[in-house]
Amino acid sequence: MKARVVVTLKSGVLDPQGKAIEGALKSLGVAGVASVRQGKVFDIEIEGVDGAKAEQTIREAAEKLLANTVIENFKVEVAAAPPTPAPAPAATS
Amino acid sequence: MKSAVIVFPGSNRERDMARALKLVSGREPAMVWHADTALPAGTDLVVLPGGFSYGDYLRCGAIAARAPIMGPVREHARKGGLVMGVCNGFQILCEAELLPGILQRNERVKFICRDVHLRVERSDTPFTRGYNAGQVIRVPVAHGEGNYFAAEGTIGRLEAEGRIVFRYADADGKLDPKSNVNGATHAIAGVLNEKLNVLGLMPHPENHVESSIGCTDGRGLFAGLVAHFAQAA
Numbered sequence: 001m002k003a004r005v006v007v008t009l010k011s012g013v014l015d016p017q018g019k020a021i022e023g024a025l026k027s028l029g030v031a032g033v034a035s036v037r038q039g040k041v042f043d044i045e046i047e048g049v050d051g052a053k054a055e056q057t058i059r060e061a062a063e064k065l066l067a068n069t070v071i072e073n074f075k076v077e078v079a080a081a082p083p084t085p086a087p088a089p090a091a092t093s
Numbered sequence: 094m095k096s097a098v099i100v101f102p103g104s105n106r107e108r109d110m111a112r113a114l115k116l117v118s119g120r121e122p123a124m125v126w127h128a129d130t131a132l133p134a135g136t137d138l139v140v141l142p143g144g145f146s147y148g149d150y151l152r153c154g155a156i157a158a159r160a161p162i163m164g165p166v167r168e169h170a171r172k173g174g175l176v177m178g179v180c181n182g183f184q185i186l187c188e189a190e191l192l193p194g195i196l197q198r199n200e201r202v203k204f205i206c207r208d209v210h211l212r213v214e215r216s217d218t219p220f221t222r223g224y225n226a227g228q229v230i231r232v233p234v235a236h237g238e239g240n241y242f243a244a245e246g247t248i249g250r251l252e253a254e255g256r257i258v259f260r261y262a263d264a265d266g267k268l269d270p271k272s273n274v275n276g277a278t279h280a281i282a283g284v285l286n287e288k289l290n291v292l293g294l295m296p297h298p299e300n301h302v303e304s305s306i307g308c309t310d311g312r313g314l315f316a317g318l319v320a321h322f323a324q325a326a
Contacts, residue, residue, distance in 0.1 A: 013242065014276075016198045065159065068152055068188065070195045071242060 001046045002079040003058045005066050008039040013071045042066055054078050094322040096122040096138040099166065099182075101157045106143030106180065106297065113299035114140070117315035127160040137322050138175045139166050141182030143235070143297060153196060153238045154184030163189055175219055175318070176291045180236055183283075183293030192286055192293045193251070194243030196236075200276025204237040208308075209274055209296060211282050212262040214255070218285060220292045221258055223317025229266045230310035232296040234274060239295040241277040241284070248278055259283030259294055 009015050015037050022036040044061070046054045055078045067074040096114050100107050107124065114122045122140070123133045132139065146157035157163075163185075170176045170191055178186040186192045199205060208231050213224040224230065243251070251257050259282040263272045273280040275295070283294030298311030 014197065014200065014240070016200055016202045016240075020202050065151070065155065068155070068195055070187075070193075070244070071197065 001050050001054055003044045003046055003054065004077045004079075005042040005044065005058060005062050006039060006075045006077070007042070007062070007067045007072050008074075009037055010071055010073055040066075051078075094118045094120060094137050094319050095133070095135050096120070096140060097125045097132050097136045098122045098140045098142055099125050099127060099162055100142070101127040101144065101146035101160060101185075103146040103148055103157075104142050104144035104181070106299070109297070110140055110142040110179065110299045113302045113311070113315055116302055117312060118319045125162060127157065127162050129162050130165065132162075132165045132169060136169065136174070138177065138318060139169055141166075141176070141178040141185050143180030143182060146181055146185065149238075152184075152188065154181060154186075154188040157181075157185045158188035167191065170286070170291050173288065173290055175321075177220065178291075178293040179297055179299065180234075180239075180295055183295055184238065186291060186293045191291050192284055193247045194241055194278075194284070196238045196295070197240040197242050198238050199236070199240050199274075204235075205239070205274050206233070206235040207274075208233050209282075210262050210264050210266075210272065211259045211296060212266045212268070214258050214260060218258060218289050218292075219318060219321040220285075220314060221317060222321060223313030223315070227266060229262060229264060230298075230301075230313065231264075231308055232298050232301050232311050234296045236275070236295055239275040239277065241275075241281040241295075243278065251281075251284060252279065254287070256285040256287070256289070257281050257283070258285055258292065259296070 018036045018038040025033045058076045062074040098107050111122050184196045187195050213228045216226045260280040261273045261282050268280050298314045301308045301311035
């Protein structure tokens, strides 16, 4: 099972890196960029648990390590379980 | 004074720290590996040195803050033992939630390596008794993430409780934006926990302890600690 954690800076928290990237985009002439905030994405594979339990595990990971909630928010996305593959069609002769 | 310096993979100021501790206290500190699960018996002072633990992966200090040795360090602090984190050590203490707030990327996004002036805000703590309140000291900084940030309410509490012990200032002790090298909130360079037994600071007092370097302003911090333990004994 796959999950994704997206970590973003809380609004109001200074983001010097985002500002520098914003400046670089403007100097490259990329039109229409109003502002940039930098964040992080973690793609995680989970084994042995699924559904609500998997989401709980990922939340725990985000709270304990992936995000620092003093300055960051996080969002957890757990991918729906892939459909079980249909049995291979019987060979015809 | 029996001190222990914690060594993480990527620490690089642990020897400077050990040298300063030995020079001022006369006693060689124990070097304790991050994977150890106990501090040497009778440790008075735990020091988390500067460096780039775990290559600053994830966030500065984030992974070191969860190392096995941090359990005993936390317990030492809980029992009132002294803990000091310098530079990366400060970042680790914040990530371990032994101190409030976090050290963010410097406001102007540059790594800063130079001497700065600090105003010592109070002298009635184990870490600052070697100085006078209001005294200005010159010590080096070397960091890319030293911009102290905490929620407004937290900053208000730190101010009200007198827990900001060092601020970036000019040579006369005046606060101005130019002296606040990394853009830290309220020019904070060093803070204490609630019980005043855990200190984190970004600058490196351990690098200004020998006259051959040209400045000994950092010595007061170590001398104060030695005096604190001599008095307690």
